[in-house]
Amino acid sequence: MFKKLVFGIIGIFIAIWAFLLLTFRPTPGYLRNTEADGVKIEAKISDDDRTPIIRTYTKEEFDKFDQSKIDNIEDDVDGRVEGDIPCIDLLKDNKIYISFYKDGKKIEPEKTHIEITAHASDYKDPTKTRHIEGELTNDGENTYSYTTKRYGVQFEKYFMEYLQFEVTYTIDGKDYISILGAFQSNVPDGTDFFKNEDLKEPLDPEE
Numbered sequence: 001m002f003k004k005l006v007f008g009i010i011g012i013f014i015a016i017w018a019f020l021l022l023t024f025r026p027t028p029g030y031l032r033n034t035e036a037d038g039v040k041i042e043a044k045i046s047d048d049d050r051t052p053i054i055r056t057y058t059k060e061e062f063d064k065f066d067q068s069k070i071d072n073i074e075d076d077v078d079g080r081v082e083g084d085i086p087c088i089d090l091l092k093d094n095k096i097y098i099s100f101y102k103d104g105k106k107i108e109p110e111k112t113h114i115e116i117t118a119h120a121s122d123y124k125d126p127t128k129t130r131h132i133e134g135e136l137t138n139d140g141e142n143t144y145s146y147t148t149k150r151y152g153v154q155f156e157k158y159f160m161e162y163l164q165f166e167v168t169y170t171i172d173g174k175d176y177i178s179i180l181g182a183f184q185s186n187v188p189d190g191t192d193f194f195k196n197e198d199l200k201e202p203l204d205p206e207e
Contacts, residue, residue, distance in 0.1 A: 036057050
């Protein structure tokens with residue numbers, strides 16, 4: 001009886017330790033990119049070496065998810081800890097680059113579309129989220145890109161805003177959706193973001 005109690009306590013501590021380890025560490029590589037039917041995308045965010053967290057589903061499957069499931073997906077792609085996802089450097093390279101794969105082979109999809117949910121960078125922005133739709137640019141060699149810009153009202157010299165991307169595309173006549181997240185900012189290298197300053201007049205979102 002005593003041994004069972006000891007083993008039970010040890011098991012509880014191991015479970016707690018494993019939970020904390022998974023919760024407060026960056027998302028491991030093997031969990032960062034999922035696929036459906038052997039289909040996935042790979043994304044390069046600006047000049048950032050970090051890989052985004054991507055969740056891919058058939059469009060038919062995704063459309064059946066309830067809001068709770070969608071919320072969990074959105075929580076996944078925005079990372080577990082600070083620094084878990086890449087950031088678009090608006091001063092150097094304000095693009096994301098996307099490639100499409102089927103069974104490990106880089107391919108050209110039949111059609112593509114991108115939607116962005118941009119979250120306000122400042123609490124004073126009256127519009128908390130903005131929705132943007134666009135088309136990917138074919139850069140050749142089965143690589144596509146999309147150019148971003150500042151979507152929210154800018155109140156300070158430096159800003160950082162969170163973007164969630166939904167890429168929809170068709171491969172072999174079947175529709176898919178891939179979801180990923182990234183930050184974007186105008187902070188130069190070596191700048192202390194916390195030594196920020198208010199602008200004399202807020203800047204409207206870029207057109």
